[in-house]
Amino acid sequence: MNIAATPLIILIATAALALVPALVGPVRFRRDAPPALALLGLAAAGVMSVLLWGDRRATFYEAFRVDRLTVLLTLVFVVSGILTVLLSLREPAGVDRRPEYYCLLLCAVAGMTLVAGAADLIGMFLGIEILSVALYVLCALEVWRERSLESGLKYLIVGAVGSALLLYGLTFLFGVTGTTSLADIALRVDARDLGGESLLLGAMVLIIAGLGFKAGAAPFHMWAPDVYEGAPTPITTFMATAVKAAALAAFLRIFGAALIDVIDDWKTPIAVIAALAIVVGNVGGLMQSSFKRLLAYSSIAQAGYLLIGVATGTLDGATAVLFYIIAYTAMTVGAFAVMVIREREVEDGQSIAALAGLGRSNPIVAAVATICLLSLAGFPPLAGFIGKFMLFGAAADADLVWLAVVGAVGSVISLGYYLRPIYAMWAEDSRPEHARSLDPGAPVLFVVLMSGLGVLAMTGGAHWVTEVCRAAAESLIAP
Amino acid sequence: MGISLMYYLLVSGGLFALGLLGVLIRRNPLLLLLSVELMLNGANVALIGFSRHWNSTDGQVFALVVMVVAAAEVVIGLGLIVAVFRQRIALDVDGMDHLKG
Numbered sequence: 001m002n003i004a005a006t007p008l009i010i011l012i013a014t015a016a017l018a019l020v021p022a023l024v025g026p027v028r029f030r031r032d033a034p035p036a037l038a039l040l041g042l043a044a045a046g047v048m049s050v051l052l053w054g055d056r057r058a059t060f061y062e063a064f065r066v067d068r069l070t071v072l073l074t075l076v077f078v079v080s081g082i083l084t085v086l087l088s089l090r091e092p093a094g095v096d097r098r099p100e101y102y103c104l105l106l107c108a109v110a111g112m113t114l115v116a117g118a119a120d121l122i123g124m125f126l127g128i129e130i131l132s133v134a135l136y137v138l139c140a141l142e143v144w145r146e147r148s149l150e151s152g153l154k155y156l157i158v159g160a161v162g163s164a165l166l167l168y169g170l171t172f173l174f175g176v177t178g179t180t181s182l183a184d185i186a187l188r189v190d191a192r193d194l195g196g197e198s199l200l201l202g203a204m205v206l207i208i209a210g211l212g213f214k215a216g217a218a219p220f221h222m223w224a225p226d227v228y229e230g231a232p233t234p235i236t237t238f239m240a241t242a243v244k245a246a247a248l249a250a251f252l253r254i255f256g257a258a259l260i261d262v263i264d265d266w267k268t269p270i271a272v273i274a275a276l277a278i279v280v281g282n283v284g285g286l287m288q289s290s291f292k293r294l295l296a297y298s299s300i301a302q303a304g305y306l307l308i309g310v311a312t313g314t315l316d317g318a319t320a321v322l323f324y325i326i327a328y329t330a331m332t333v334g335a336f337a338v339m340v341i342r343e344r345e346v347e348d349g350q351s352i353a354a355l356a357g358l359g360r361s362n363p364i365v366a367a368v369a370t371i372c373l374l375s376l377a378g379f380p381p382l383a384g385f386i387g388k389f390m391l392f393g394a395a396a397d398a399d400l401v402w403l404a405v406v407g408a409v410g411s412v413i414s415l416g417y418y419l420r421p422i423y424a425m426w427a428e429d430s431r432p433e434h435a436r437s438l439d440p441g442a443p444v445l446f447v448v449l450m451s452g453l454g455v456l457a458m459t460g461g462a463h464w465v466t467e468v469c470r471a472a473a474e475s476l477i478a479p
Numbered sequence: 480m481g482i483s484l485m486y487y488l489l490v491s492g493g494l495f496a497l498g499l500l501g502v503l504i505r506r507n508p509l510l511l512l513l514s515v516e517l518m519l520n521g522a523n524v525a526l527i528g529f530s531r532h533w534n535s536t537d538g539q540v541f542a543l544v545v546m547v548v549a550a551a552e553v554v555i556g557l558g559l560i561v562a563v564f565r566q567r568i569a570l571d572v573d574g575m576d577h578l579k580g
Contacts, residue, residue: 121541122537122540122541122544125541125544125545125548126544129548133551133552136556136559137555140559140562149559149562149563150563152559153508153563156552156556156559157508157511157515160512160552160556161499161502161518163519163552164495164515164519164522167519167522168495168522170541171522171525171526171529171541174529174538175525175528175532178532178533178535179535180537180538180541195532
């Protein structure tokens with residue numbers, strides 16, 4: 001048997017297995033088994049994919065390829081999944097709907113892995129749909145809460161439209177090349193052996209729009225703040241990190257590899273979308289009073305920064321995208337984990353006001369939040385700054401100086417809203433009406449510490465991480 | 480010889496455009512789901528057409544996968560709509576304005 005598919009099989013098998021404890025055994029077992037199984041499955045899948053680091057292996061009739069890029073992204077998804085499980089342990093959705101919650105989470109991670117390793121249009125579409133459908137349900141899983149339902153339904157409708165646009169684009173891509181294999185598409189495009197140039201243009205526009213919806217990049221971002229706000233916070237964390245990474249993986253696989261020879265046709269559209277996302281995200285973030293919505297707008301802007309690297313179409317650009325995905329995951333999980341803590345400790349924990357006085361009452365958590373937010377803003381010398389520096393540098397090398405300028409200006413604007421929660425934490429006094437003091441629990445504190453350490457490790461070890469990212473980016477175009 | 484590719488693409492484009500129009504102007508989530516289904520099936524028609532044109536079965540396999548995916552999406556969508564209905568929220572996406580900043 002081919003071992004390339006083992007991480008995928010482990011994830012799917014654990015997802016199915018996580019449903020079983022609901023049927024048998026004592027109450028304690030029923031309560032603790034699903035999250036434990038989920039953690040085990042994610043860890044096992046992560047270990048297996050590390051073992052697969054190396055030259056390309058293919059499986060499922062060449063529809064799924066495991067190269068260094070797949071391994072690196074699978075690790076991002078798995079780590080994001082593990083942190084989400086730890087954040088979920090005391091969430092109402094995680095407690096009330098244990099089995100299906102963890103089953104769907106594992107399914108979503110499996111879908112993302114399928115996207116990251118897609119070597120075929122069918123596999124890519126299937127992966128995107130598996131992760132989307134699982135997340136529609138996860139958003140709405142707190143069915144007793146109107147906002148959660150509303151968030152799930154909105155995500156479903158917008159996501160389905162995005163999927164339909166993407167599918168029509170993939171259909172045209174199949175139509176002009178006559179093959180669904182991404183490697184063969186690259187050959188046909190290189191040889192200009194196409195059924196129609198204008199159809200290819202249409203295909204690219206539709207694919208960019210469809211994936212733009214999934215990544216939450218402007219002008220396809222309208223759903224993001226509402227859905228992020230209504231969904232359970234751990235799920236929002238997962239959406240903001242892993243889903244974004246999966247959409248970027250699809251961008252890299254299609255545009256960075258299969259369509260690289262027609263870069264002149266897609267460079268400008270993707271660059272424009274990146275610039276729009278940066279402007280819309282950063283300006284929208286300025287007007288928010290809710291910390292959760294602020295982070296939602298921040299994630300729109302971050303999708304823009306990541307798309308800069310895709311638009312360059314170079315090896316440096318892809319390396320920078322991967323580096324920034326890893327750094328972005330660490331800092332975003334940290335920021336959301338602090339919000340999970342405040343949600344449990346005080347009323348109205350999603351607002352910026354709820355952060356007031358955190359610096360005095362819990363200096364360690366406040367310090368991690370500060371590091372993560374400054375890193376998101378691109379404050380030197382933190383990991384976010386290094387990542388942005390690499391992205392803007394790659395853009396300048398690829399004749400996209402204007403895009404680098406937009407990105408840099410956007411980063412400066414973004415300081416305007418990233419500094420507000422920091423100011424609230426350190427300079428304002430806590431308000432007595434906020435007091436509720438529920439113990440947030442050790443797992444959440446662990447997540448906060450891990451993400452803080454992650455950002456610092458990425459800052460200090462940027463050189464080694466870049467090496468790994470470069471190796472992964474090289475495998476993107478390797479035969 | 481069978482029907483030329485152009486007719487497949489015309490029908491497919493028509494279905495897709497109709498679906499997109501429906502998504503843009505309808506407000507009832509049930510009809511929105513219906514419109515999205517039209518878009519997906521428009522793509523399916525094109526897939527079958529291209530599959531015949533290239534004389535390969537890949538497009539047909541793709542279309543089968545899309546049908547399964549579309550079914551899954553509708554199941555989730557109807558489930559959510561029923562859940563919303565039980566919460567007695569009006570079935571009108573313009574009325575869904577709890578989430579606004």
